[in-house]
Structures are given as structure tokens and as C-alpha cells.
Amino acid sequence: MWKIIKTESFPIYQQIITLIEDYIEAGQLLPGDKLPAERELAAMLTVNRSTLVKALDELSARGILTRKQGSGTWISEDKWGVFTGQKTNWRHYVSQGSFLQTTPYMDKMKQLLNESSEKVIDLASGELPLNMMPKISTPALSWQTFLAEEDSEDMAGYRPLKETIRTMIDRDRDVQINLNQIFITSGAQQALFLITQCLLTSGDAIAIESPSYFYALSIFQSAGLRIYALPMDENGVKLDELEQLYRKHRIKMVFVNPTFQNPTSLTMGTKRREALVKLCAKIQVPIVEDDPYSMLAFTEQPMPPPLKKLDPDNVLYIGSLSKVMGSTTRIGWLLGPAAVVTRLAEARQEMDFGLSIFPQVLANHVLNDSDFNQHITWLREALQIKRDLLITCLPEELEYSIPNGGFHLWCYLPPNQTWTSRSFDVFLEHKLLVMPAFLFGVKESALRLTFARLNETDLLEIKQVLKEIFNTDELS
Incomplete structure (x- = not known):
């Protein structure tokens, strides 16, 4: 040069x-x-x-x-x-541009995957591998059949799919909803994007759990929103902190992921959920409840009720198939007041003329297939096995709580070592992909390990690499 x-x-x-x-x-x-x-x-x-x-x-x-x-x-x-x-x-x-560019650490991970993907151990990706996606055959539908299905679609989505989701939500989450309160989206992120663009105004203040994967998304910054971190304890978001944020910054909306939260895998307790919806109703602040992992509980214990069940009017509920069928499914749904659904549907139609009928028809077929429930049962068991295998690899220096569902294990790093954002490059040097805490909006010595893509043949190498990393004195 x-x-x-x-x-x-x-x-x-x-x-x-x-x-x-x-x-x-x-x-x-x-x-x-x-x-x-x-x-x-x-x-x-x-x-x-x-x-x-x-x-x-x-x-x-x-x-x-x-x-x-x-x-x-x-x-x-x-x-x-x-x-x-x-x-x-x-x-x-x-x-x-208002959309954030990727962080240097994420760029390094992508480069490592591109250059030597076969030598990389991936404990960072929150996506299912191909061999864990449902083995359900698609229907033999002609082009004319697909086109005919458009007669069953309105701005808010494919009516048969909305009926299927209504039945599923009622059965699995005990939430009763009308069809005009269901909005089919191209994944959960489209729902979040439309909320930020249509229901909030540039300069509005919002509260987001800390840590949270929401901090890795650019949609909030692109909408010009002011983001305030909402600290959590072992039971979920701290309500006194939320009330202080509201009084100080006039919070307009609260975003939470209360069930198997990403990245911590914590599940907010029932009492905390009840107190949260009561507080938000009192201060008239709506809640966005993101719920991608509730299908993936590892125990038979009853799950805490969704926030949507506790306060149907003040909660916008977002669900998705990406964590049980793969991210390429691109099907999600938003449950909210009919007026909100109409507003978001009209906005989407102005932007991109609606949602393709093809993934909606296929998603409806899969959800009504008798093999789908068997797939969910198998997926829960397979993920639990992977979780337990990952735990066997962890050195005793790491502190963590064993998750009862989802994909992720949140680990606190040894306090006797100094961890900066640059320190985490040591994982990349060992070709081990992890997600440091700073990617989730917190300055903590912690990281997220994802076991969804864990390969049993990598267990010994993972154990050796982690042992070497946490026994070194060269972190800075």
C-alpha cells in the first residue's frame, strides 16, 4: 500500500x-x-x-x-x-445512517466464520441447526391453489393462520383473543419495527431490560428513541427502578422478554409479573412482551401466565416460530387491541404491500400437522441434553444458574481477572464464538453461551479451551 x-x-x-x-x-x-x-x-x-x-x-x-x-x-x-x-x-x-453498524467484535466473528467455519465452535448463534428443524413434509399445492388462498387474506394476515394461532395461544398460554386482534408479521423483528415506527415518536423514551438482546437491534435507534436500561434481579425487572425512570424521563413504553429471557434465560416470577402490569396500568405505559421461547420449557411445571393474560388491554404480545422452526420461517404474530392491529397493518401495506401468502400457508400447514407437537417435545428434550452437556464443559470459575428452557446459559466470569471488551478477543483466538455481555447493553464480566448448535464432538475441545482461557493471567 x-x-x-x-x-x-x-x-x-x-x-x-x-x-x-x-x-x-x-x-x-x-x-x-x-x-x-x-x-x-x-x-x-x-x-x-x-x-x-x-x-x-x-x-x-x-x-x-x-x-x-x-x-x-x-x-x-x-x-x-x-x-x-x-x-x-x-x-x-x-x-x-440511523441503523447501527455492526460492532468490531461481531465483525471479527463473521470474518472468522467466513475464513475457517469448519474449525470454529459456535456457542454464539441463537439459531437452530438444520438437523433440529421439524421434519414435516410440505403440502403439494399448485400455483393456482396458492393464489386462491389470497381470498382468505386481509391486511393483517392469512385468516386460517390467524385462527390456528388463536387456538394455539388459547390452548398453550390460556390467552383468549379475537381474530381482529391478531396481526401476522414477517418475524418478531418486523413487529418491533412497526411498533417503533407507528406507535412511538422520535425523542420518546423507552425502557428495556438490562441486559437484553434488544440492545443488539438498530430499530430503536433508527426511530430516534431514547433508550433507558431497566435493571433486573433474579425475579425480573426491578419495579422501583422502572417507576424512577418513568418519573425522570417520562417513559412511553416498556419492552420485556419475561420467559427464558435472552440472554440470561431468567423467567420473571408470577408475583413480579402481576406487579409489573399493575404499575404500568397505573402510570399508563404500555408493555411489549416478546415471547419467542415459551414453547421450549424443559420441565412440566406450569409456566407463569403471560403478561398478556394478566392485562389484555395494555400489553402487546409478540410470538414467533423462528426458535422452533428455524429463522428462515419468518413468521411471527402480534396480539394487541384491534385499533393497534389495524394501524400497524395499514402502515405495513403502505411500506411493502403486505406479507407474502406463501410462508403463511406453509406455516399454517405445519402448525396443524400432527407431527408438530411431537417435534416440540423432541426439541425440548434435545435442547435439555445439549444444556447439560455444555455444563459439563464449564470450569468451576464460572458462575451461572441452570436455565429451565430456551437456548442460552448466562455465565459470570471470574472476578479475579480484569475483563474489558478487548479481553474477549481471546475466545476468537481459540476459534470459540461466544456473546460477551457488552453486546447486550451491560458492562459486566459475563457472557452468553448458546447450546442450540452444540456438537457433541466438540465437548472435549470446549472444555480444554475454557480451561486454558480462565487459567491465563494475560487478560487485559
Whole structure:
């Protein structure tokens, strides 16, 4: 990269200036990028250090570079796009969007998967592997049959699927709902997106559990919402903290995942649920209840009632098939007041003209297949086995509570070691993918281990890697 073709037409220091300007124009150097040390860069360019310093001083004087004695030289973040010439500076545009870009840690994980996926052990992905998805045959439907089914669809979704979901929710969660209160979505995230875009206004304050996978989503920032962390204890969100947030910031909506919460796998107790809906009704703040894991309980003990059952009018309930049928299913549902369902359905139609009939018809077929309940039973048992196998690999330095359902194990790291965001790179160096706590909005020495994709052949290696990591003194 650092090479100039020396010519007598211009002084060498000016050629260095031109080289750096060209790299900025081409996007090879970005705002905040650090240049090599002066001695090292002079050697790469085969020039005298004094010549290089003259070029860097001029670029610094023009505000293109930022130089700090003893620290180094960076491309100035205040001069983005100065040297774009006749070219559109797309780097500027992609850095300005309201949707968050992925974190450096997530980028490193993706790169590792792309480069050596066969050598990577994945304890990070919250997706089912192919061999755990339902083995249910799809119906032999003609194109004309699919088109005919459109007569059974309205803005809020495919009517037979809504009827199936109503029956399932009544049977499994004891929640009675009318068809006009059911909205079929393209997964849970579409429901969340429409809520933020249609029911809230830029600048509104919302409360989200801390930690929570919601912090990894960009939909809240893209809507211009102010996010406030809602701390939890072993029973769920702390209600005194919620009331303080409301009084101080005028919270407009509360987002919770009360059953096998992601990432902690905690389940909010019944008394805490009752107190939560009572408080939110009192302060007139609606609740969004995200419930993707309730089908995956490992015990026969009765589950706490959904918040939707405790307060049907003030709770928007979101369900999904992605955790039992795979993320490519892209079918979810929102249960809410009829007026809310109509508002969201109209907004979606304005955006993308509705939801495709094909996944809805297929999802309805699967949910009514006699093998589906057998699949859920098998899936619960298989996940419980994977959970227990993962626990056998964990060193005694880790602290955790054994989850009674879902995909995840939340582990607190040894307090005698110093953990920063950079410290977690040690897992990547060992080709072990995990989700550090900072990805879930908390600055804790903790991580999420997901056992859904655990392969039994990796158990010994996982055990050895974790032992090596937590016995090292080189974390910083």
C-alpha cells in the first residue's frame, strides 16, 4: 500500500501528500485510521524521515491529519470527504445512517466464520441447526391453489393462520383473543419495527431490560428513541427502578422478554409479573412482551401466565416460530387491541404491500400437522441434553444458574481477572464464538453461551479451551 513512484516533477514530500490524499479519496484511509509510526512509514516509502515529517506537518496544518506527540498520527475525523473530487463519497453515506453498524467484535466473528467455519465452535448463534428443524413434509399445492388462498387474506394476515394461532395461544398460554386482534408479521423483528415506527415518536423514551438482546437491534435507534436500561434481579425487572425512570424521563413504553429471557434465560416470577402490569396500568405505559421461547420449557411445571393474560388491554404480545422452526420461517404474530392491529397493518401495506401468502400457508400447514407437537417435545428434550452437556464443559470459575428452557446459559466470569471488551478477543483466538455481555447493553464480566448448535464432538475441545482461557493471567 505505502509506495510512491518517485518523479523529478514534484518534490518527494508533495508526492507523499498526494499519495495520502489519493488513499483518502479512494476510501483506503478512513477518518480515525492511524498511520504507521514515522520511522516505519519512512522505511516503507524509502524516504528520509525528515521528508516524511514535512509532508505530515503540512497535512496536519491543513486539518487532514491529527498528530499527537508520543501517540501517533491519524486521519482527521473532521475532514471527511474533503478530497472526493468528482466521485461520490459513499463511505460518508454509509456511516451516517440511523441503523447501527455492526460492532468490531461481531465483525471479527463473521470474518472468522467466513475464513475457517469448519474449525470454529459456535456457542454464539441463537439459531437452530438444520438437523433440529421439524421434519414435516410440505403440502403439494399448485400455483393456482396458492393464489386462491389470497381470498382468505386481509391486511393483517392469512385468516386460517390467524385462527390456528388463536387456538394455539388459547390452548398453550390460556390467552383468549379475537381474530381482529391478531396481526401476522414477517418475524418478531418486523413487529418491533412497526411498533417503533407507528406507535412511538422520535425523542420518546423507552425502557428495556438490562441486559437484553434488544440492545443488539438498530430499530430503536433508527426511530430516534431514547433508550433507558431497566435493571433486573433474579425475579425480573426491578419495579422501583422502572417507576424512577418513568418519573425522570417520562417513559412511553416498556419492552420485556419475561420467559427464558435472552440472554440470561431468567423467567420473571408470577408475583413480579402481576406487579409489573399493575404499575404500568397505573402510570399508563404500555408493555411489549416478546415471547419467542415459551414453547421450549424443559420441565412440566406450569409456566407463569403471560403478561398478556394478566392485562389484555395494555400489553402487546409478540410470538414467533423462528426458535422452533428455524429463522428462515419468518413468521411471527402480534396480539394487541384491534385499533393497534389495524394501524400497524395499514402502515405495513403502505411500506411493502403486505406479507407474502406463501410462508403463511406453509406455516399454517405445519402448525396443524400432527407431527408438530411431537417435534416440540423432541426439541425440548434435545435442547435439555445439549444444556447439560455444555455444563459439563464449564470450569468451576464460572458462575451461572441452570436455565429451565430456551437456548442460552448466562455465565459470570471470574472476578479475579480484569475483563474489558478487548479481553474477549481471546475466545476468537481459540476459534470459540461466544456473546460477551457488552453486546447486550451491560458492562459486566459475563457472557452468553448458546447450546442450540452444540456438537457433541466438540465437548472435549470446549472444555480444554475454557480451561486454558480462565487459567491465563494475560487478560487485559
